[in-house]
Each structure stands twice: as structure tokens, then as C-alpha cells.
Amino acid sequence: MRIPHNDALGSDSLEAPERRCILTGSHGSRDELIRLAISPDGDVLPDALARAPGRGAWIGVSRGELETALAKGKLKGALARAYKGAALTIPADLPQRIEAALTRAFTDRLGLEMKSGKLLVGSDRIAENARMGKVRWLAHAADAGQDGSRKLDQAWRVGEDEEGSGKQGITLPLDRATLSVALGRDNVVHMALTDRSAAERLAIPLQRLLRYLGHGAATGQNEGDSPADSAAPVAVTTN
Template identity: 65%
Template structure:
């Protein structure tokens, strides 16, 4: 199957609304040439041409901007290097079939800020939907009862608190001995607290597997960009939780 380098959004393989398409479709990174699921890649879009015919290159953290896009699957450090040596400019010129592109010097910072905002907004939506669990005691209780589909820790959470909740999570997921842990977010407690309108948000969890899937997409993109470690077993366990959830409907 041919995987076009730059597809308009809204193809049959993309999801609609807040629910991602199963599995997602694939895109090719314009910098490395590697093909990955679109949910794992970062999208760049271009603004309408200015008066001089030059278009600005902008981050599209939610991959929803209209028009054609270029996809990248690299870390911030690699993106900075690609900007410095001109590799990004050449790749985007080929992708957008235009050499009149303006790449902001602070594009890496803009990209990280946009990706962080996407994760925080998604968590806020899940909280308003009643899917987010806050407070260590409540999370521990729900986790032991099997009521936690995904567990997260702030970047500056203490190890002891994380270990206790991770253990409760494994018990509830029937995954003792698996090494399953909550995900250490590339966001500190201050960022989480401000975004969620709560004091001292250090640990948080999601009660619904579908909520976990919705959060996993923007979070995965942010993790890719900042080079954060992604626990290998977590996706498998969330998928297992989803299957158990569906069986009980």
C-alpha cells in the first residue's frame, strides 16, 4: 500500500470527532523516511501565503489543520539539528512543493508548547466528562478494584508515591509481576494543577479505557518529541482492560 508523504486530513482512515480511528493510518516522516502510524507522528502545516507569497510553517499538534501537512517523527533535538543544517527546509520544500516557506527560529519551542497544550486540554476534557480520578487515596482504591485504565505521575512526583500507586495498579489490572507502571508524564505538577484547576496534582488516573486511548495519542506525540521513555507494557495492558470492559457491557 502506498503511503503518501503529505495527505489532506479527512481521509477515510482518519478518525472523526474525539474518537480515533482503530489503528490509525500510516504516514512517512519527511526527515527520516521512516513510516509510522499517524498517531505516533507530529504534523506540520503551513499558513496561507502572505503578501510576498511566503507561507509560515506552523505546528499542528492535533493534526486537524486544513490543507496538506508534513509529518515528522523525531525528537526536539533532532528537529533543532535539522533546522540548523537546512535539512528541514529542504524536506518541507519537497513535501509542500514550494520553496517559499518561512520556518520560525523557535519552531521547536512552539511545537513543544503546542504538544503540551494538547495533552493538558485532553486531560481537562476527560475531567469534565467525569473520567479523571485525582487524589492518591482515591486513585489507590480505584486501582486495586480494577477501576483504573491508565495511571499517570507528574514529572516531579516522588518515587515512593509512584511505587505505591503502581503496585495498586498492577493488582487491579491482574498484572502483578509484569513490571507494569504508571506513565511518568513530561509535565510537572504545576502545569497539571494549572490546567486542571486543582491544587497539587501529582498523580492522576483515567477510569475508562477509551479515555486512556484518547489521551494516549497526544501524549505519545509529546513523548516522542521530548524523548521521554514510554513503558513498553502499558499499551498492551490498556488494550487488555478495554477488552475486559467490552466483555462486561
């Protein structure tokens, strides 16, 4: 992507860990905000992994807030300032493209963890590993049955010796059909990770997606939980 003017990607990650939302002026870490870049044709597009070379602009708002900013012309003005008047085209479906890109980044990460053998699917397999204290992250599809989710949540609490804590898996903003297609498996309803590093890798794209959809960060119910220990039920800003 051709990305004119603004701060360089990667060159200042240690010096400036925070980024500024071009719409609100608020600051957040690059793992929390969404990066926008410009295609060779001048289209403003999402850079879901924040890896495109050159310079970019960041936003830290929900899809609903972005749609409002787009309709009122605020996004156009903010991008014009961020890119110093460079010729830009903002696709009318940019909010939808961002959601699709964030979803793809998350499901791609899930796929990589599955290939590495760190992602478990299937209630029986997850329950067995959970009771043995091997599960580091637990999640349920948006349309998962409450009974099945509760049983796995309980098995996880038992394995973690946290009975009575209320700790439970994350309800993802994706249904079983979406997860099944993404992972190439039939009827993917529940998932678990057995590796803490894998959970930390997954936390970044998941947090971006949840924030954009207006659900906030995936944080654990237990005080002190790290993003890798995310366990809260989910009803499912510049570089």
C-alpha cells in the same frame, strides 16, 4: 491554515494509514508522527491535532533531531520539496512551538476527561479505585515522590491481580505545577483514568509528546499491553 501541495488531510485516512517523515523518509502511523501546516502568512506551524484543513507535511523525529535539521538547513530543504516550492517561513523557535503545542494537546485532553468525570486526582481516591480494579491508566508528575508513586503502583497491581508483574504508572514529562495549572486544581501529582476508551483517547497525544521529547512510546511493561494500558516508567515522518 493555508496548506498547499502534498496529500489531503482526512481524504485518504483509510487508503493510506501511514505517513512519511519528510526528514528521514521513514514511515509511521499518523498517530505517531507530527503534522506541520502553513499559516495564512506562510509560517510553518505545528498542527498538534492533525486536523487543519488542506495539505500538510509530517515529521517523525525528536526535538533534538529537529533542532539539528533546522540548524543545518535540512528542514528547509525537506519542506521546500514537500510544499513544491511554496513561499515558507520557518520560525526559529519552531521546535519549542511544537513541544508547547503537543503539551497543550495532551493537557487539553486531560481536562476534557476530567470534565467528563473519567479522570481521577488525589492519592486516596486513586488508591481506592485502583484496589477495586477500576483504574485503566495511571500516571505520575515528573516531580512526584517515589514513595507515593510506589504505593499507587502497588494498589493498581493488586486491583488488576498483577502483583509481581512490575506494572507501574507512567512518569509524565510534566511537573505538578504544569499539571495543576492545566487542570485548574491544586497540587496535581497523580492521575488515573477509569475508562478504557478515555485511556485510548489520551494515548495518542501522549505518545506524540513522549516521542518528540525522545522518550519513546508509552508502552506497558507487560507483554501484550495496549497503549491504553501504558504502564512503563518513563524517565521522563507525510498527509
